[in-house]
Amino acid sequence: MADQERLSQGLTGVGKRLTEVNESLGEASEGAAEASARLICAGGELLEGGDGVRFEIEWNGEAAPAFAIRHRGRVYGYLNRCAHIAMELDWKLGKFFDADAEYLICSTHGALYAPESGACRGGPCRGAALVGLNVFEADGKVYMRRT
Numbered sequence: 001m002a003d004q005e006r007l008s009q010g011l012t013g014v015g016k017r018l019t020e021v022n023e024s025l026g027e028a029s030e031g032a033a034e035a036s037a038r039l040i041c042a043g044g045e046l047l048e049g050g051d052g053v054r055f056e057i058e059w060n061g062e063a064a065p066a067f068a069i070r071h072r073g074r075v076y077g078y079l080n081r082c083a084h085i086a087m088e089l090d091w092k093l094g095k096f097f098d099a100d101a102e103y104l105i106c107s108t109h110g111a112l113y114a115p116e117s118g119a120c121r122g123g124p125c126r127g128a129a130l131v132g133l134n135v136f137e138a139d140g141k142v143y144m145r146r147t
Helices: 002-035
Strands: 037-042 053-059 062-071 074-079 120-122 135-138 141-145
Touching: 037 053, 053 141, 062 141, 074 135
Parallel strands: none
Antiparallel strands: 037 141, 053 062, 062 074, 135 141
């Protein structure tokens, strides 16, 4: 019986140590991800279906407008450029969603885009899509990965 108890305690100790190692690796990988990414905003600035946060990125060697939004609990980022005609989408700074907060809408021609993919869902953008950006949320902040 004593051998079984020692074995059980040993396995419990190994399990605890594995948990500590996994937590440590998780923290290290989050830190590495943040180090190779650009801070966009605090996560709390992006409300579900609310205003987006505008920012600039370098795109094809030039400064280009971009934005981040929250939809169904996830953050997404896109170039702020309609796929139909290269114009900014928001009709008022940060206003990217339609009235029902279901689609992203181009204020100029009414093109509708799926927030989770940027794919055209209606209007003159047929078959086109917004240019997606690699954004993610970690520790209450929204980042864009550098490519």
